[in-house]
Amino acid sequence: MADANHFSGSSTSARDAAAEIAAKFSAAGFTAYFAGGCVRDELLNLSPTDYDIATSATTEQIRAIFPKARGVGESFGVILVHHKGRVVEVASFRADGRYVDGRRPQDIQMGDEITDANRRDFTINGIFMDPATGKLIDHVRGKQDLETKTLRAINDPDARLSEDRLRLLRAVRFAARFELTIEPKTMAAIRAHANELRGVSRERVGQELRRMIAHASRVKAIELIESLGLASSALLEIAPPTLLRRVRALQQVSLPSPILAHNAHEISTQLLATFLSAWLLDRESTLPWQERVSQWTSALVLSNKERDTLTSTLFLLTRVPEWPAFSKAQRKRTAANPSFHAALRVHATDAPELVQRILGDYAQLEIEGIAPTPLLCGDDLLAMGLRAGPEFRVILDAVYDAQLEGSIESKKAATDLARQLSRT
Ligand code: ATP
Ligand code: MG
Numbered sequence: 001m002a003d004a005n006h007f008s009g010s011s012t013s014a015r016d017a018a019a020e021i022a023a024k025f026s027a028a029g030f031t032a033y034f035a036g037g038c039v040r041d042e043l044l045n046l047s048p049t050d051y052d053i054a055t056s057a058t059t060e061q062i063r064a065i066f067p068k069a070r071g072v073g074e075s076f077g078v079i080l081v082h083h084k085g086r087v088v089e090v091a092s093f094r095a096d097g098r099y100v101d102g103r104r105p106q107d108i109q110m111g112d113e114i115t116d117a118n119r120r121d122f123t124i125n126g127i128f129m130d131p132a133t134g135k136l137i138d139h140v141r142g143k144q145d146l147e148t149k150t151l152r153a154i155n156d157p158d159a160r161l162s163e164d165r166l167r168l169l170r171a172v173r174f175a176a177r178f179e180l181t182i183e184p185k186t187m188a189a190i191r192a193h194a195n196e197l198r199g200v201s202r203e204r205v206g207q208e209l210r211r212m213i214a215h216a217s218r219v220k221a222i223e224l225i226e227s228l229g230l231a232s233s234a235l236l237e238i239a240p241p242t243l244l245r246r247v248r249a250l251q252q253v254s255l256p257s258p259i260l261a262h263n264a265h266e267i268s269t270q271l272l273a274t275f276l277s278a279w280l281l282d283r284e285s286t287l288p289w290q291e292r293v294s295q296w297t298s299a300l301v302l303s304n305k306e307r308d309t310l311t312s313t314l315f316l317l318t319r320v321p322e323w324p325a326f327s328k329a330q331r332k333r334t335a336a337n338p339s340f341h342a343a344l345r346v347h348a349t350d351a352p353e354l355v356q357r358i359l360g361d362y363a364q365l366e367i368e369g370i371a372p373t374p375l376l377c378g379d380d381l382l383a384m385g386l387r388a389g390p391e392f393r394v395i396l397d398a399v400y401d402a403q404l405e406g407s408i409e410s411k412k413a414a415t416d417l418a419r420q421l422s423r424t
Helices: 014-027 037-043 059-065 113-118 142-147 157-163 167-177 184-199 202-214 218-227 231-235 245-250 264-282 289-300 304-325 328-335 340-347 352-368 378-383 391-405 411-423
Strands: 032-035 052-055 070-072 078-083 086-092 094-096 108-110 128-130 135-137
Touching: 014 032, 014 052, 014 078, 014 086, 032 037, 037 128, 037 142, 059 078, 059 086, 094 113, 157 167, 157 184, 167 184, 167 202, 167 218, 184 231, 202 218, 202 264, 202 289, 218 231, 218 245, 218 264, 231 289, 245 264, 245 340, 264 289, 264 304, 264 340, 289 304, 304 328, 304 340, 304 352, 328 352, 328 391, 340 352, 378 391, 378 411, 391 411
Parallel strands: 052 086
Antiparallel strands: 032 052, 032 128, 070 078, 078 086, 094 108, 128 135
């Protein structure tokens, strides 16, 4: 996620914008604090992704001060305030009502700062800061838990984790990302409610998992998901306990970065596919991998691009062991696949020597060109007077193979070969 202090085109930092908004509330006689993740991140010397404000002003009072503010999820009392090119979430102090569906409170009631701190999930996320003075207002002993690196549910862990089951995964994400030890009662509650993750919206489960894998703490996160018994309800797949051999070994594998990935989004899709492939192979199953990809795709609501990248990585993993027996054309076709490097990374956890050898071969092939523009295309075959049909593909593939092998180098040679093939 973007750093709140960059990329917005605003000359005011997100922090300053939020502090100025809070000052306007104070001037009008209300309490307004920085709340949640931004306070936690600042105490950890990290750059918050965004600044949230909690205030004693009601929704109407927020609107009276910022008439242009827009509501998001109005019933949850969150208002977006635009200020100096920044957008800050402002929410009234509240107490969540009864949870009925394991995800959202049925209603919310206005509350004070104490009820508001206490409706939050983990103590490290429940600290307020007065931006005017930098003073911490800590009703949940979050500061102490941050200092001792402890993840602890606020109040009764059992109730907190059953009322909103997404917290099961949030716990893992925070524990992994900030290297926290999960406090025993919180840990026991996570285990006790692990199966209830099944009922959580699959988009949200996928989103949490994506965020975990995007972060450097990804291996720790996957280990926690497995060790806390969350894997089968996250992936909707039963498997025996796994040592996560490949996932762990991936940390040690460093390969030249995939030059075929052109942008950050593509790189994060490759990274996701790399770790999901390793994880999928670590989890033993008798089902064919193609079926498991479909299963994981629905469990995590993977995008088409994510699913295709996972599929091609796993497909290549079935091919790569055959590399020594491949013809040059087969090697080039394999190496031209955008998931080639992802597959090599995963395969290096099984056969590091073979992968080193493949990388050597790859460097050679790259000099010749791995995916040159074909000498011949369908239009050329039509121009030769051939009739369009399924054999076009066969002929073009054979001609391209010859080109990749280096046995033909000119369009003339390609045309001759095509003519010869069309007669057989
Ligand atoms: P990050 O944005 O880095 O993932 P964050 O703590 O800011 O972490 P958000 O989802 O942005 O997480 O939520 C902001 C704050 O709202 C949290 O710090 C927490 O206090 C509260 N919060 C968010 N989601 C929940 C939840 N499911 N249950 C209880 N409190 C929550
Ligand atoms: Mg946040």
